Amino acid sequence: MSESRVEVRSLKDHVGREVTVAGWCYNARPQKRFKFLELRDGTGTVQCVFGAETSLNNSFERFEEEITQESSLYVTGIVTKHPKHDDVFELDARDFRMEGRSENYPIQPKEHGVDFLFSQRHLYLRSSRPHAILRVRHRVVKAIRDYFDSHGFTLLDSPILTANAGEGTSTLFATEYFDLGQAYLAQTGQLYGEAGCMAFGKVYTFGPTFRAEKSATRRHLTEFWMVEPEVAFMDLEGNMSLAEDFICYIVECVLTDCRPELERLERDISKLEAVKKPFPRITYSDAVEVLAQKGQPIPWGEDFGAPHETAVSADYDRPLIITKYPEAVKAFYMKRDADDPRVVLAMDVIAPEGYGEIIGGSQREENIDVLVHRIEHEKLPMEAFEWYLDLRRYGSVPHSGFGMGLERMVAWMCGTQHIRETIPFPRTIDRLRP
Amino acid sequence: MSESRVEVRSLKDHVGREVTVAGWCYNARPQKRFKFLELRDGTGTVQCVFGAETSLNNSFERFEEEITQESSLYVTGIVTKHPKHDDVFELDARDFRMEGRSENYPIQPKEHGVDFLFSQRHLYLRSSRPHAILRVRHRVVKAIRDYFDSHGFTLLDSPILTANAGEGTSTLFATEYFDLGQAYLAQTGQLYGEAGCMAFGKVYTFGPTFRAEKSATRRHLTEFWMVEPEVAFMDLEGNMSLAEDFICYIVECVLTDCRPELERLERDISKLEAVKKPFPRITYSDAVEVLAQKGQPIPWGEDFGAPHETAVSADYDRPLIITKYPEAVKAFYMKRDADDPRVVLAMDVIAPEGYGEIIGGSQREENIDVLVHRIEHEKLPMEAFEWYLDLRRYGSVPHSGFGMGLERMVAWMCGTQHIRETIPFPRTIDRLRP
Numbered sequence: 001m002s003e004s005r006v007e008v009r010s011l012k013d014h015v016g017r018e019v020t021v022a023g024w025c026y027n028a029r030p031q032k033r034f035k036f037l038e039l040r041d042g043t044g045t046v047q048c049v050f051g052a053e054t055s056l057n058n059s060f061e062r063f064e065e066e067i068t069q070e071s072s073l074y075v076t077g078i079v080t081k082h083p084k085h086d087d088v089f090e091l092d093a094r095d096f097r098m099e100g101r102s103e104n105y106p107i108q109p110k111e112h113g114v115d116f117l118f119s120q121r122h123l124y125l126r127s128s129r130p131h132a133i134l135r136v137r138h139r140v141v142k143a144i145r146d147y148f149d150s151h152g153f154t155l156l157d158s159p160i161l162t163a164n165a166g167e168g169t170s171t172l173f174a175t176e177y178f179d180l181g182q183a184y185l186a187q188t189g190q191l192y193g194e195a196g197c198m199a200f201g202k203v204y205t206f207g208p209t210f211r212a213e214k215s216a217t218r219r220h221l222t223e224f225w226m227v228e229p230e231v232a233f234m235d236l237e238g239n240m241s242l243a244e245d246f247i248c249y250i251v252e253c254v255l256t257d258c259r260p261e262l263e264r265l266e267r268d269i270s271k272l273e274a275v276k277k278p279f280p281r282i283t284y285s286d287a288v289e290v291l292a293q294k295g296q297p298i299p300w301g302e303d304f305g306a307p308h309e310t311a312v313s314a315d316y317d318r319p320l321i322i323t324k325y326p327e328a329v330k331a332f333y334m335k336r337d338a339d340d341p342r343v344v345l346a347m348d349v350i351a352p353e354g355y356g357e358i359i360g361g362s363q364r365e366e367n368i369d370v371l372v373h374r375i376e377h378e379k380l381p382m383e384a385f386e387w388y389l390d391l392r393r394y395g396s397v398p399h400s401g402f403g404m405g406l407e408r409m410v411a412w413m414c415g416t417q418h419i420r421e422t423i424p425f426p427r428t429i430d431r432l433r434p
Numbered sequence: 435m436s437e438s439r440v441e442v443r444s445l446k447d448h449v450g451r452e453v454t455v456a457g458w459c460y461n462a463r464p465q466k467r468f469k470f471l472e473l474r475d476g477t478g479t480v481q482c483v484f485g486a487e488t489s490l491n492n493s494f495e496r497f498e499e500e501i502t503q504e505s506s507l508y509v510t511g512i513v514t515k516h517p518k519h520d521d522v523f524e525l526d527a528r529d530f531r532m533e534g535r536s537e538n539y540p541i542q543p544k545e546h547g548v549d550f551l552f553s554q555r556h557l558y559l560r561s562s563r564p565h566a567i568l569r570v571r572h573r574v575v576k577a578i579r580d581y582f583d584s585h586g587f588t589l590l591d592s593p594i595l596t597a598n599a600g601e602g603t604s605t606l607f608a609t610e611y612f613d614l615g616q617a618y619l620a621q622t623g624q625l626y627g628e629a630g631c632m633a634f635g636k637v638y639t640f641g642p643t644f645r646a647e648k649s650a651t652r653r654h655l656t657e658f659w660m661v662e663p664e665v666a667f668m669d670l671e672g673n674m675s676l677a678e679d680f681i682c683y684i685v686e687c688v689l690t691d692c693r694p695e696l697e698r699l700e701r702d703i704s705k706l707e708a709v710k711k712p713f714p715r716i717t718y719s720d721a722v723e724v725l726a727q728k729g730q731p732i733p734w735g736e737d738f739g740a741p742h743e744t745a746v747s748a749d750y751d752r753p754l755i756i757t758k759y760p761e762a763v764k765a766f767y768m769k770r771d772a773d774d775p776r777v778v779l780a781m782d783v784i785a786p787e788g789y790g791e792i793i794g795g796s797q798r799e800e801n802i803d804v805l806v807h808r809i810e811h812e813k814l815p816m817e818a819f820e821w822y823l824d825l826r827r828y829g830s831v832p833h834s835g836f837g838m839g840l841e842r843m844v845a846w847m848c849g850t851q852h853i854r855e856t857i858p859f860p861r862t863i864d865r866l867r868p
Contacts, residue, residue, distance in 0.1 A: 024632070042633060102828040131633060155576075161861050162866070180864070195556035200477075200568075223593060223594055396534030424630065430613075432597045
């Protein structure tokens with residue numbers, strides 16, 4: 001057999017030549033005069049056509065017996081251009097050689113229950129829908145990193161294992177840490193990002209974060225990735241502009257490079273094309289009024305739930321930025337609004353189409369007295385925050401940042417209802433395998 | 435004061451113009467007629483010169499009283515080019531405005547103990563040595579991702595929380611996982627990468643990994659980042675070529691973009707410039723002979739320690755690839771050598787200059803019978819590996835991959851002796867804060 005192995009994605013450069021493709025049988029349809037094999041190799045799928053007259057070494061005869069679903073094999077043939085479709089190439093197959101046989105592959109071309117598919121996630125990744133979603137995830141991650149790397153940010157990997165119980169231990173995973181007592185898995189890298197921005201000006205953390213919450217909703221994972229930029233000498237206004245520009249860049253990258261994936265996922269691409277700057281901006285107080293008008297009243301001071309976010313953002317075709325939330329519903333480190341001490345300089349970015357909050361951020365409190373007061377008020381352990389307070393003792397500056405949940409962003413891009421589809425091996429309250 | 439704020443790194447574009455720089459006092463040297471302030475903003479450091487005649491608003495007089503080490507402030511002045519040095523720009527300062535005062539900054543311009551500096555890591559990041567090392571880290575991470583992204587790899591984020599105790603629980607961090615019992619923090623993403631390469635052809639995982647080893651050496655962290663490519667239809671030979679090409683690319687990126695950092699770290703740049711393909715390759719058995727000749731004999735079958743690696747690699751000015759280790763010293767999933775069943779198709783890449791192993795990898799065992807036998811032989815829990823065995827049941831293919839420890843790579847690039855310097859917030863057996 002020919003030794004010039006090529007990937008499916010590169011077939012277009014080999015039209016008319018004999019090549020070998022190595023991959024797995026995605027589907028096989030033997031007919032009387034031609035036998036069709038859809039061969040996937042991870043970079044794409046190619047139709048290999050075995051003809052009764054043209055195939056060698058009895059490959060036409062061996063076809064049904066040997067080529068089962070997800071068997072691995074090498075197919076040799078001549079690359080041809082599809083007569084009707086541009087950008088579609090086929091293999092006028094001559095021969096095949098088996099590598100690894102597959103018998104009774106668990107995932108059949110029929111409807112399976114979601115729970116079954118995720119119990120087979122190690123195999124389910126080969127199916128076209130997970131494949132497309134995770135390719136979009138790949139592109140989103142690259143867009144995130146490219147954006148910050150090209151805008152003067154320094155990557156600051158924050159630790160997963162932390163001594164800070166921080167905002168209470170009830171939603172933290174804990175582990176014994178040698179002779180130092182309990183360590184907790186980080187829920188955020190933000191406090192470390194704040195230290196970083198005083199050293200590097202602009203930083204971002206990007207890594208897995210953990211929530212031991214007993215929430216079993218379609219928007220919760222116990223382990224998920226979060227990117228968190230933090231910028232010195234930046235106020236809430238700058239923070240909003242950064243979030244806006246950042247989101248638009250990601251959407252643009254996905255639209256440019258992931259058309260085939262979005263089409264396979266039947267995503268309404270026009271909805272993503274509408275995502276342009278500027279984003280509408282309203283305050284929490286405005287949003288409360290809008291909710292009252294829409295017949296979903298909520299008392300001023302209470303936090304919004306997913307249905308409120310959906311209702312408020314329903315009028316917009318692009319993300320909505322809601323600012324200035326009541327102090328009580330936001331974290332202790334957010335800066336109070338000088339014009340209205342009831343609210344803090346927070347911002348949430350709500351994706352359109354009901355995909356909910358994708359970004360939460362704020363300007364941070366840089367005044368040590370206010371911050372100490374807030375820590376005391378929330379009955380947090382002051383000692384755990386001494387190093388964090390140092391950032392206000394030694395050259396405190398105005399600074400801001402936000403966190404974006406990667407999986408929520410990917411879910412919005414792909415139009416998937418359940419966030420577990422957006423991560424290779426999801427961890428939820430009832431799933432820890434494979 | 436002028437509102438046209440610029441970053442230090444951009445001063446070269448503003449020569450002759452009045453600008454404002456926001457930053458922190460790195461050093462202040464008041465003299466009789468001129469007062470000198472080194473202002474750092476994370477993107478660089480600029481010398482601001484206040485003249486008795488030219489400064490406004492009593493800034494010359496206020497200088498000593500107000501500007502203390504690490505105070506944050508805004509300095510306005512005219513950008514000038516250094517009379518002697520190209521690429522050096524100064525600020526002919528007119529005025530300054532304080533933002534946050536700093537009193538008794540803990541890190542003084544004198545020698546501090548390492549333990550003290552790492553207890554102040556949140557502030558120590560501002561010093562020039564950590565700053566330079568973490569900028570190199572940033573560049574290495576970008577090089578790693580760019581390399582794989584541009585070579586057809588799909589990023590596959592593997593889970594941190596796993597049910598697999600895998601190779602024994604003694605070096606694992608454990609946590610309670612709801613009603614599902616213990617979860618363990620991943621030591622590697624490799625098994626997941628293997629599942630991924632059957633779906634995407636080429637994948638890489640890149641994230642934090644954990645070792646609860648009670649090792650307190652200069653080469654161990656309990657939490658560190660590892661990148662692990664895994665490629666379907668690739669053998670040991672391809673794996674070596676990939677590792678070689680990958681390392682050369684990273685070194686090239688660092689040499690191109692991190693000269694100032696390497697110079698600040700007093701790195702011998704010529705040592706890095708020598709790192710070119712091809713790398714020397716020897717077998718474990720050859721290495722045992724070399725060690726005997728060098729008067730450091732080791733019985734065939736025992737694993738190399740750091741001193742052995744240093745001795746064997748001492749003759750080379752570039753990384754050394756050692757292959758085909760005895761089965762007993764390597765992991766169960768490595769493929770046996772068909773020509774010599776005592777050894778497996780493993781490879782370690784040893785950095786020059788005594789920086790030790792930076793890559794460990796292998797061709798993987800694709801035969802399910804051999805793999806089952808190895809799992810039984812090592813008394814590992816078969817049930818935990820059922821999903822992994824599925825990868826051999828359903829279209830098994832030859833495949834290979836490796837893991838590179840990010841911090842070891844950065845330590846080699848920077849020429850640092852202790853790995854804790856290469857990560858923002860190191861976690862070691864006796865350090866969990868800040």
